[in-house]
Every structure is written in C-alpha cells, then in structure tokens.
Amino acid sequence: MSGSGADKAESGRSVRNARLSRATPWLWVGVALLLTALASAAVGAVPIPPVTAARILLARLPALHIRADWPASYATILYEIRLPNLALTALTGMALAGSGAAFQGLFRNPLADPYVIGVASGAGLGAVLAMSAHWPAGVLGLAAVPVAGFIGAVLTVGLVYSLSRVGGSTPVTTLILAGVAVSSFATAGTSLILLLSTSELHRAVTWMVGGFSLGGWEPVLAASPYLLLGLGVLVLLGRPINVLQFGDEQARQLGLDVERLKLVIVVAASLVAATAVSFSGIIAFVGLIVPHLTRLLWGPDYRRLLPLATLLGGSFLLAADTAARAVLSPRELPVGVVTSIVGAPFFLWLLHRARRRLRGW
Amino acid sequence: MSHRVALSWRLQSRRWQAAAALLSLLLLVACATAAPTAVATPAAVRIVSLAPSNTEILFAVGAGAQMVGRDELSDYPGEAQQVASIGSTYGALNAEAILALQPDLILGADITSPEQVQALEDLGLTVFVLANPVDFEGLFANLELVGELTGHSAEAQTAVSGLRTRVQAVTQATQGAARPTVYYEVDGTDPTAPWTTGSGTFQSLLIQLAGGQNMAEEMQGWGQISLEELVARDPAVIVFGLGPWVPTTVEGLAARTGWGDIAAVRQGAVYGIDANWVDRPGPRLVDALEAMAGFIHPELFE
Amino acid sequence: MAELELQSASLGYADHPVLRQVSLRVDPGEVLAVVGPNGVGKSTLIKAASGALPPLSGEVRINGLDLRSLRPAARARLVSVVPQATDLPGSFLALDVVLMGRTPYLGWLENEGALDREAAQLAMQRTELAELAERPVGELSGGEQQRVLIARALAQQAPVMLLDEPTAHLDLRHQDQVLRLVRELARERSLAVLLALHDLNLVARFADRVALLSNGGVRALGKPEQVLTPDGLAEVYGMHIHVMPHPVFGTPLVLSGE
Numbered sequence: 025m026s027g028s029g030a031d032k033a034e035s036g037r038s039v040r041n042a043r044l045s046r047a048t049p050w051l052w053v054g055v056a057l058l059l060t061a062l063a064s065a066a067v068g069a070v071p072i073p074p075v076t077a078a079r080i081l082l083a084r085l086p087a088l089h090i091r092a093d094w095p096a097s098y099a100t101i102l103y104e105i106r107l108p109n110l111a112l113t114a115l116t117g118m119a120l121a122g123s124g125a126a127f128q129g130l131f132r133n134p135l136a137d138p139y140v141i142g143v144a145s146g147a148g149l150g151a152v153l154a155m156s157a158h159w160p161a162g163v164l165g166l167a168a169v170p171v172a173g174f175i176g177a178v179l180t181v182g183l184v185y186s187l188s189r190v191g192g193s194t195p196v197t198t199l200i201l202a203g204v205a206v207s208s209f210a211t212a213g214t215s216l217i218l219l220l221s222t223s224e225l226h227r228a229v230t231w232m233v234g235g236f237s238l239g240g241w242e243p244v245l246a247a248s249p250y251l252l253l254g255l256g257v258l259v260l261l262g263r264p265i266n267v268l269q270f271g272d273e274q275a276r277q278l279g280l281d282v283e284r285l286k287l288v289i290v291v292a293a294s295l296v297a298a299t300a301v302s303f304s305g306i307i308a309f310v311g312l313i314v315p316h317l318t319r320l321l322w323g324p325d326y327r328r329l330l331p332l333a334t335l336l337g338g339s340f341l342l343a344a345d346t347a348a349r350a351v352l353s354p355r356e357l358p359v360g361v362v363t364s365i366v367g368a369p370f371f372l373w374l375l376h377r378a379r380r381r382l383r384g385w
Numbered sequence: 386m387s388h389r390v391a392l393s394w395r396l397q398s399r400r401w402q403a404a405a406a407l408l409s410l411l412l413l414v415a416c417a418t419a420a421p422t423a424v425a426t427p428a429a430v431r432i433v434s435l436a437p438s439n440t441e442i443l444f445a446v447g448a449g450a451q452m453v454g455r456d457e458l459s460d461y462p463g464e465a466q467q468v469a470s471i472g473s474t475y476g477a478l479n480a481e482a483i484l485a486l487q488p489d490l491i492l493g494a495d496i497t498s499p500e501q502v503q504a505l506e507d508l509g510l511t512v513f514v515l516a517n518p519v520d521f522e523g524l525f526a527n528l529e530l531v532g533e534l535t536g537h538s539a540e541a542q543t544a545v546s547g548l549r550t551r552v553q554a555v556t557q558a559t560q561g562a563a564r565p566t567v568y569y570e571v572d573g574t575d576p577t578a579p580w581t582t583g584s585g586t587f588q589s590l591l592i593q594l595a596g597g598q599n600m601a602e603e604m605q606g607w608g609q610i611s612l613e614e615l616v617a618r619d620p621a622v623i624v625f626g627l628g629p630w631v632p633t634t635v636e637g638l639a640a641r642t643g644w645g646d647i648a649a650v651r652q653g654a655v656y657g658i659d660a661n662w663v664d665r666p667g668p669r670l671v672d673a674l675e676a677m678a679g680f681i682h683p684e685l686f687e
Numbered sequence: 688m689a690e691l692e693l694q695s696a697s698l699g700y701a702d703h704p705v706l707r708q709v710s711l712r713v714d715p716g717e718v719l720a721v722v723g724p725n726g727v728g729k730s731t732l733i734k735a736a737s738g739a740l741p742p743l744s745g746e747v748r749i750n751g752l753d754l755r756s757l758r759p760a761a762r763a764r765l766v767s768v769v770p771q772a773t774d775l776p777g778s779f780l781a782l783d784v785v786l787m788g789r790t791p792y793l794g795w796l797e798n799e800g801a802l803d804r805e806a807a808q809l810a811m812q813r814t815e816l817a818e819l820a821e822r823p824v825g826e827l828s829g830g831e832q833q834r835v836l837i838a839r840a841l842a843q844q845a846p847v848m849l850l851d852e853p854t855a856h857l858d859l860r861h862q863d864q865v866l867r868l869v870r871e872l873a874r875e876r877s878l879a880v881l882l883a884l885h886d887l888n889l890v891a892r893f894a895d896r897v898a899l900l901s902n903g904g905v906r907a908l909g910k911p912e913q914v915l916t917p918d919g920l921a922e923v924y925g926m927h928i929h930v931m932p933h934p935v936f937g938t939p940l941v942l943s944g945e
Contacts, residue, residue, distance in 0.1 A: 069482035097484055104508055105480050132776075166503055191701075222607055226475070227498040234476045239504035264795045267787050269776045277737050277770075278843070279763025279791030324778040327798075349479075355457065355472040356479055 049322045053335045057114070060342035064110045065102070067350045072098055104240060111244045112303065113345045113359075114338040117310055119251050119300035121337020123293040124311025125318070125330050126258045129265040130289045131196045138297035138311035141203035141290070142180035145210035147301040150176020152214050152228050156221040169231065170246075170302040177298030180210055185290055193272070193283055199290075233358040234305045243303050254296035255334055261289065262327030269324070307341070309363040313371050314340050320375065340367075428536025429490035429511075433483055435474050435501075436494035439515060440465045441667035442528055443492070445544050448535035454486045461661065461669075474501070484508060490534060494666070517666050520590060521552050524670060548671045552594070555678045558685050559596025565621035565681060567597035568649070571607055573625065573633050576641045578609045587670065588663055595677035596685075597622060612643055622681050623649040626660030633657070656680040688715040688877045689750040689765060689846035691736060696745035698728065698735045704743055705731045707903045715846065715877040718870055720890040722883075723900035724924060729883035732900070733851045736881055738762045749847055763791035766847040767840035771855050772832035777825020781835050784824055785811055788842030803842075810841035814868065830861030837868065847879045848872075854889060862886070866893040891915055891938040899923060915939040 066074060076094055080102050083090040092099075123138040131140070139145070154172030164171055184206050188198040218228055264285050267275045276282050297311070318333040341359065344366060348357040433454035434440040440459035443449055449464060457470045469486065472479045478501050483491065491505055493514040505512050513534065518524040525545045532541020569588055572580035582588040583604025592599045600620045601610060625633050635657055639650045649655055658680075662673035679686045691713040699705035705728040713719045721729050734740040735747055738754035747754045749765045757765070767788070775784075788810070789803040799807075811817050814834045824832055833853055840848055850869065854862040870893050873880045884890050890897055890911060897914040899907040901923040907914040920928040920941065927944030934940075 069479055070485045097487065100508060101481050101484060105484070166500055169500075223495075226496050227500075230476050230498055239477075239480055240507045260796050263793070263798065264790075266779070266783070267790055269779070270787070271774075273734075273739055274768070274770060276739050276759060277763065277766075277768040278787060278839075279760040281759045285795070324776065325783065353472075353479075353482075356477055358476055 049328065049332050053332055053339070056339040057335055057342075060339040060346065061110055061114065064113065064342045064346045065106050067346045068101065068106055069353060070097070070101055072101065077102060108239065108241045108244050109345070110342065111241075112247070113341050115244065115247060115251050116300045116304040116307070117314075117337040117339070117341025118255060118334045119296045119337075120307065120311040121314035121318075121340065122255045122258055122330065122334035123297040123300075124337075125315035125326070125333040126261075126265070126289055126293040127311075128315050129268060129326050129330075130286060130293070131200060132269055132271070133196075133200070134316065135312070136200075137308075138293065138300075139207075139306070139308075141184045141199060141294070142207045142210065143177045143294055143297040144301055144306045145207040145214070146180025147173040147177040147298060148232060148306065149180070149210045149214045149217075150174070151231055151302070152217050152224065155224040155227055155231075156217055167246075170243075173231075173302035174298050176210075177301060178294065180206055181290065181294040181298075185287075194286055195272070196286075232306050233360065234307075247299050247303050250299040251296055254292045254299070257288070257292040258296070259330045259334060261285070262325070262330050265289070265326040265330070266324075269326075305360075307360045307363060309360070309367050310337055310341055310344075313363075313367045316371060316375075426534075429534055430536075431486065431488045431490070432535065433471065433486060433488040433491045434459060435478075435492060435497050436515075436665075437461065437661070438665040438667035439492040439494055439531075440468075441665060441669060442515075442531050443535070445668045446528055446532040446535065446537045447540040447544075448531065448537050451535055453488055454483060477501075478504065480504060480508060483510070492531070515666075517587075519587070521549070521594075521670070524666065524668075525549060527666070528668065544668070548668060551671050552674060555596075555674055555686075556594050559594070559678060559682055562596050562682060562685065564596060564598040566600045566618060567592045567622045567624065567681060568600040568615065568618075568620035570623065570625035570633070570638075573638065573641075575609075576644070577612045579612075579615070580607060580609050582607050587666070591663065591670070591674050591677050592681075595674055595681050597677070597681040616643065616647060619648045621648050621652070621654060623647070623655045624677065624680055625655075625657055626663055627657040628660040631660065654680070689879060690714050691766070691847045691879045691881060692746075692748045693732075693736065693742075694746045694748065696735060696742040696747055698731050698740065698742055701743075705903065706900070708745070709905055710745075711898055711905060711908060713847070713879040713881050715879050716873055717895045718873050718880045718882060718893065719896045719898060720882045720884050720894035721898050721900060722885065722887060722890055725885070727900045728903070729885075729900065730851055733768070733849050733881065733883050736847075736849050737766055737768045760791045763843060763845065765845050766849060767843040767845040769833075769836045769840045769848065769850040769853055771852050772829060772836055773856065775824050775832060778823050780820070781816060781822055781824055781827065782807065782811070782820040784835050785816075785838045785842050788839040791843060791845075806844060807838075807842045810838040813841060813872070814838040828861075829856050830858070830864060833857060833861070833865050834868070837865070837872075841872070846877070847881070850880070850882045852883055852885065854884065854886065862889060869893070887915060887920075887939075887941040888933075891933070891941065892936055912939050915941055917944075 065077065076098065079090055080094060080099055082088055083092060120138055124136070127136040127138060127140060128134060130136070151169050151173035153176070154169045184199065184202045185194065187202040187206070188194045190198060218225055264280055267278055267280050268282070268285065272282050314337045315329065315333045318329055318336055322328060322332060341363070344362040345359050347366065348359045348362045351357060430451050431453045432443060432448065432451050434443060434452060435456050437456070437459040440452070440455050441461055443452055444462050444465065452468045454471045455465060455468045456474045457472055459465050471482045474496065483505065489511060491510055491512045493502055493512055495517040497514060502512050502514060515527050515530070518527055525548065528545050529538070529541050532538045569582050569592060570579055571582055581601045582599070583601045583606055584599060585605050586607065589599045589602070600618050623638065625638065635655050638644065638655055644650055658673060658676050662669040662676070693709050693711050695708050695710055697704050697707045698709065709732070711719070721732055723729055731740065735742055738747065738757070741755050752765070754762055785807045786799055786803065789799055789806060792803065793799065811820060814837055816831070816834055816838055819827060819831060824835055827835065853865055857865060866889055869880060869882065872878055882894065894911060896909060897911050898905050899914050899919065906923060907919055915930060917928045917930050920930070929942045929944040930939050931942070932938070932940065
C-alpha cells in the first residue's frame with residue numbers, strides 16, 4: 025500500500041471532497057426519503073390527484089374544517105392501503121440496509137448481507153412449517169406464519185452461533201461457514217416440506233416473493249417495536265464496529281470486549297432482519313448494496329455509515345416498490361425483482377467511479 | 386414442478402376431504418347467519434373473480450354480465466377477456482384496483498391465500514371462497530351456490546342438470562367395462578422421473594369415472610415416479626395436459642428415450658388434453674371427463 | 688510506569704505449547720528485543736504479553752497484576768500493542784486510527800471527548816504525523832503507516848508497549864527512524880518496551896537487552912554483545928555466523944559466515 029505513486033493534487037482534492045461530503049449526507053438522505061415517500065403515496069391503480077391527497081390527509085385535523093368532497097374509497101385507499109404500505113416498505117428497507125451494514129462490519133466482508141447466517145432460510149422453514157401444519161393457526165390465526173417465520177429465523181441463527189463457538193470465541197469465518205451450511209440444510213428442508221404438501225405451494229411462493237400482503241396497519245404496528253429497537257442498538261455501535269475493522273486481535277488489544285460485541289451485533293441485526301423477512305418475505309440485494317453505496321458515497325466510518333445506510337435503505341426500497349407497482353400496472357411485480365434489476369447496474373457504475381478515488385476499503 | 390401445477394387448484398388428499406366438506410358447510414352457515422335469510426340477501430351485481438375457474442362458473446350460470454373484474458389468467462369464455470383485469474393473484478393482490486371497481490362480491494378459490502382474503506375483508510369488502518370440490522356433486526353444489534349469490538338460481542339448476550346428465554352418460558356407459566391402466570402425466574420436464582397423480586385428486590377421479598384404472602393409485606396426491614416403474618406398469622393409455630407453457634407433444638412423448646416399449650406408445654394411445662379443462666375446478670371438468678372417456682374407451686364413445 | 692513480567696510461563700495452543708517455562712522481565716524505560724528463527728514463538732510471546740493469549744501455565748503480570756484477572760479495557764490501559772502495518776482498512780483517516788487508541792477509556796456508546804482528542808494530537812505530534820492527520824491511511828507509505836500505529840499505541844497511554852516486527856516491510860531509512868523513535872519514547876515516558884524483531888543488526892543498535900529464543904525456551908538473555916555471539920547464534924540458527932564491531936556504532940554487527 026505504498027503511497028509513493030499518489031498524486032498530491034489528487035489527494036488534496038479528495039480531502040476537500042471528503043470534507044464537503046461530511047456536511048451534506050443527512051440532507052441528501054432526508055430529501056431522498058421524503059421524495060420516495062411522496063412517490064410511493066402517489067402511485068397506485070387509482071389516480072388520486074396530489075392536491076386531493078393532501079386535503080384528505082389534512083382533513084384529519086379538525087381545526088382546518090376541510091369538507092369531504094372526494095369519493096369514500098379515496099380515503100380508504102390512502103389510509104388503509106397506501107400509507108400502511110409506505111410505512112412497512114420504508115421500515116423493511118431500513119431494516120435490511122441497517123442489518124446488512126452491521127453484518128458487513130461484523131464480518132469485515134463486503135459480501136455479507138442480512139441473510140448470511142441463516143435468517144432467510146430459517147424464516148422460510150418456519151413459515152412453510154406453519155403453513156403446512158395447521159395447528160398454530162388455530163391459536164394465532166394468520167399471525168401464525170410471521171411468528172413461526174420469526175422463531176425459525178431466531179433458532180437458525182442461534183444454531184449457527186453456537187456451532188461457531190471455538191473455545192470461548194466465535195471466529196467470523198466460522199460463522200460464515202456455519203451459516204452457509206445451516207442455510208442449505210434449512211432450504212432443503214423447506215423444499216422437502218413443500219414437495220410433501222403441495223397444497224401450500226402457492227401460499228409459500230407468495231410469501232417468499234413478497235411477504236404476507238396482509239395490508240393494513242397491523243403488520244406495521246407488530247413489526248415496528250422490534251425493528252426500531254434493533255436498529256436503535258445497531259446505529260449506536262458505530263464506534264466499536266470501526267475498531268472491529270482492524271481484526272479481532274487488534275480490537276481486543278485496544279480494549280474491546282470483542283466476543284460480547286459480536287454477540288450483541290448478531291442478536292440485534294438478526295432480530296431486525298428476521299422481523300423484516302417475516303413480514304415482507306425474502307427481498308434480496310437491499311442489504312448488500314445499500315451499505316456499499318453508502319460507503320462509496322460517504323466513507324467507511326460506521327458511526328455515519330450505519331444511520332445513513334439505514335435511512336437510505338428506506339428510500340431505496342420505497343423507490344423499488346413504487347416502480348414495482350407502476351411499471352406493469354395493474355400487475356404488481358415482486359419488489360425483489362426490481363431491486364436487483366435497478367440496483368446492480370447502478371452499483372457497478374458507482375464502483376467503477378470510486379475505484380479511481382479510493383484505495384482499498 | 387410445472388407452472389401449470391402451481392396454478393392449478395390443489396386437490397386435497399383424502400385426509401382433508403372431510404375438512405374441505407366441513408369448511409364448505411361452515412362457509413355456507415356463515416353466509417346464512419350473516420344475512421338473516423338467503424332469500425333476503427340481494428344478488429351480487431358487481432363481482433370480481435380471483436380465479437379462472439370462478440370466472441367459468443360465473444359465466445356458466447349466466448352471471449357473466451355481472452362481473453366487473455377478473456384475475457389476469459381468466460381467459461374463458463372469450464367474453465371474460467373483456468372484463469377489467471386486476472392483475473396477478475400471486476403475491477400481493479392489487480387491492481386498490483379491486484377497491485376501485487367497487488365490487489359487492491369477491492369470489493375467491495382455493496388458490497386465494499387466507500392472508501389475501503383477510504386483506505380484502507379488512508378493507509370492508511365481501512369475500513366468498515369456493516372450496517375445491519372433490520367430486521362432481523361438489524362441483525355442482527358450487528355452481529348452485531354461485532347461482533344463488535348472483536340471482537341466477539334457475540339458470541344454475543338448468544346448467545347443473547345438463548352437466549349431471551352428461552356425467553351420468555359417461556359413468557353408465559363405462560360401467561362393467563374392462564379398466565385399462567391409465568397414466569396421467571402432470572409434468573414431464575424430467576422424462577426419467579415424471580410427475581403423475583395418485584389417488585385423492587380430481588384427475589384420478591376423472592380416470593376412474595371414465596372407466597380407467599389410475600396407474601399410480603397407491604400414491605396419495607401428486608408425486609414423481611421413476612421411468613422404470615412406469616415401464617414396469619406398462620399403462621395402456623397415456624394422457625397429458627396441453628397448455629401454452631407445456632412443451633410436451635404426442636410425438637415428443639412417444640419419442641422419449643426408453644418410452645418406446647410402453648403399451649400405450651406402441652398402440653398409439655397417447656393423448657393430450659387441454660390442461661385448463663382438467664386443472665380448473667369448473668364446468669369444463671365435464672368436458673374433460675368426456676374426452677378422457679373417449680381416450681380410454683374409444684370403442685364406447687365416438 | 689510499570690514493569691512487564693512473565694513467570695515460568697508456558698505459551699502456545701492447547702495441544703501444542705510453543706514456549707515452555709519462559710521467565711523474563713522488562714523494566715520501565717528499557718527496550719527488550721526478542722529474537723530467534725522464524726516460528727520459534729516471537730509473535731506468540733507478544734500475544735501472551737498483551738493478554739490476548741492466556742498462558743497454559745505460569746503467569747503474565749504487569750505491575751504485579753495478573754493479566755487474566757483484568758477485563759479487556761483495564762488490560763488495554765496497561766499494555767498497548769503495535770502490530771505490523773499490513774492489511775490496514777485503508778479508508779480510515781490517520782487521525783481516526785490514532786483516536787482508536789482511546790478505546791480503553793470509552794464505553795461502547797461514548798464518543799471521544801476533548802481529553803481523548805488531546806492525547807491523539809500529542810501522539811501524532813510526537814510521531815511527526817500532524818500534517819497527515821486527514822489523509823486516508825491507505826495512501827500513506829509503509830513507514831508512515833507504522834508510525835500511525837505507534838501513535839495509536841501512544842494515545843493509549845499505557846506504560847507497557849509491545850511491538851511485533853514493526854520494521855518488517857520498511858525500507859532502510861524508515862527502519863532506523865521507527866526504532867529510534869521507539870527507543871526515545873521508552874526513555875521519555877519510562878515505557879517498558881518488548882519488541883519482537885528478526886533483524887539482529889537492528890537489535891544490536893536499538894535494544895538495551897536481548898532475549899534469544901530457541902527450541903521452546905530462552906537460550907540467552909542479556910546485553911546485545913553478551914547474547915549476539917558467534918557460538919550462541921550458530922547453535923540457534925544452524926549456520927556459521929561472524930560477528931564484528933559495527934564500524935560506526937561499535938555495536939555487534941552480525942553477518943552470515945557461510
């Protein structure tokens with residue numbers, strides 16, 4: 025990593041750019057979130073003029089005395105369909121990007137995503153089990169499937185973690201390997217169950233591709249506490265995660281309780297990812313790409329990376345969801361398809377640009 | 386597994402037949418208790434169908450003109466394609482599009498997931514789910530039910546008697562006739578391990594009523610069998626479902642490696658049947674029955 | 688001020704001890720260099736002295752405190768480690784890296800305060816890195832990167848400092864610069880410095896005492912001219928060694944005799 029070939033002028037420029045970028049990211053991310061939220065609320069099978077939409081929302085304030093001169097279905101659409109969808113999508117995007125960033129920090133590996141230690145495969149297995157065995161439905165009703173998915177995810181991560189403990193420490197490479205192995209097993213189990221109870225195939229595919237489509241505010245209210253708690257913890261751990269980037273040994277020598285930190289990250293990030301998957305299915309790409317994008321734009325400092333990636337993830341998924349609903353209306357594309365199609369080329373372009381400026385990681 | 390199977394109605398195995406019947410009964414009771422008397426409930430005049438089979442049933446009882454929306458796969462009869470599409474029923478339903486049509490009845494089927502039903506009901510919409518029938522009487526009951534819901538009871542009765550007569554014609558003709566072994570192919574993507582139907586499915590029932598013997602009858606539900614097994618059992622008749630996404634043809638199947646010695650192939654008793662007739666729990670099941678009977682007992686039917 | 692002491696420590700991994708019954712002491716203000724062939728256990732010794740690798744038997748103490756009895760943060764306030772400057776995450780700014788030396792004084796949720804920033808500033812001034820503070824470490828030369836890691840250890844303000852092959856990837860000029868800095872710091876701040884080094888000539892010039900490791904133990908311990916003898920070295924390295932006085936410094940100059 026010799027700097028003898030570095031161009032002094034170039035590095036001077038990069039320093040100035042770094043200073044500039046330091047001030048504006050929150051602005052960019054905030055604006056992005058606002059714009060994508062507006063777009064998401066504006067798009068749907070029924071064209072509601074923006075002014076009318078604004079008036080419908082403001083009518084909630086009795087002081088403004090706005091008379092209802094719109095069809096009743098508009099209010100239903102806005103309050104019961106679009107706004108809850110907007111909220112859940114934003115939360116899911118935030119959850120995936122936030123946990124993805126945390127896992128990339130934990131594993132010091134740019135290929136880590138929220139599913140690498142088994143969250144998705146475990147949730148899938150749990151959900152499919154609940155669909156095939158009808159007993160939990162009697163007690164929990166439709167909530168049986170997301171609950172079972174969540175439990176499946178948590179148990180799988182727990183298994184992966186305990187398999188990776190080697191004499192008091194959990195080396196990250198072991199975590200990844202155990203995650204891959206257990207995930208394969210869980211996925212195979214899921215396929216087997218589906219083969220034996222083909223009646224649930226349609227429902228299972230529906231879930232995997234985009235979640236429960238339950239609609240309404242209930243999923244949002246059910247998921248929010250876990251998501252906000254988990255993300256809140258992760259976002260505050262930026263500084264210790266920075267130290268972790270120098271390796272377990274150096275981090276330990278700098279006085280960090282590395283094993284406890286890893287455990288906290290695994291628990292919080294898995295909780296967040298498991299909740300997101302249970303309600304929204306397995307949406308690929310967001311948790312991998314958004315942290316990268318954030319890193320390329322605003323640097324590797326996790327104190328900023330974690331909160332910025334989280335917010336950017338919300339915007340990203342909102343944009344993808346809006347496109348998924350608008351492009352082939354009335355058909356709704358699975359949002360995961362859009363995230364891949366849109367995200368991949370964009371990321372390649374950013375990487376190409378950044379390779380000149382940044383050296384290393 | 387073929388796309389077609391995923392789309393098709395999944396037939397409950399024997400264990401769930403009772404549950405399905407109970408569910409139908411419960412649904413009927415629920416509907417009855419929701420409205421004080423069946424007679425007092427007004428007929429639905431703005432209907433959205435969430436399954437191609439429902440669309441076919443609606444048209445069969447004369448309620449086609451009362452449809453305001455359909456799923457994108459509803460393509461029969463031809464007039465159905467004029468009805469507005471609400472998109473795919475895979476994944477999230479386009480609730481807005483459905484709501485915008487202001488339906489007074491949404492007709493779901495077995496492929497409609499409970500979450501989708503709940504999502505619609507949460508919006509204040511009325512949803513009725515037709516359970517998959519396990520036999521023709523079940524199918525006829527569904528038609529009569531839809532007739533009542535849409536104010537076409539008389540037409541439904543007429544349609545049902547016509548269908549019933551046709552079914553009886555087949556069952557009576559094949560009574561006592563020898564039962565050739567029939568292999569029904571659900572998916573032949575892997576010709577060394579094709580998917581077929583065991584017992585407990587409507588496809589199996591069709592074979593039986595048409596005077597044949599399901600080759601894979603000891604199996605429950607759908608599954609794969611090995612080519613070896615197939616050759617050993619040497620079915621006399623092979624039937625497979627035809628469709629736009631199924632590449633199988635009569636010549637293609639006959640030409641498959643290792644299939645040449647099967648009795649059905651040697652005697653040219655390989656037939657394709659419109660998959661939609663067989664897979665959709667609607668009135669065209671009767672067409673399927675008649676076609677099957679023609680394949681299995683050409684000597685009895687023209 | 689504190690001294691580092693290993694008492695009859697056996698070090699290594701559960702089924703395979705690398706060093707047996709090692710006893711040595713480093714006093715405040717002195718630089719003790721550990722030398723020996725590759726694989727003899729120099730890095731293992733450094734790891735054990737930092738508390739990262741608990742001894743299989745025996746003790747590692749700083750100021751009389753057994754390292755095992757301390758929590759990671761408390762340990763890091765007593766001993767700092769300067770690793771080799773390889774595979775550093777290159778996008779962090781030099782200042783950020785030096786600030787990480789303050790980790791033992793901060794809780795997970797705390798951010799650096801004025802005191803911490805001051806400690807980092809002083810460390811960077813002493814290591815002549817003040818101008819490079821805002822540069823990403825990936826853009827610095829090998830010597831500069833090593834100095835960043837030394838500054839980080841300085842910011843830790845620990846009385847014991849360990850260095851593991853700090854000159855491994857450095858050119859001639861930077862090797863001298865780094866080791867001279869280390870010796871000066873030891874004197875200035877009364878640090879007890881334990882240094883693993885493979886270059887015997889650098890050891891001769893910059894170390895106060897030398898421990899020669901061989902065959903799982905300390906073969907010799909003493910001043911450089913006492914330990915770096917042709918016979919002693921020949922036995923450990925398995926080849927003819929020639930030792931003569933350095934023409935400028937007078938310290939032992941070790942040359943291959945084959």
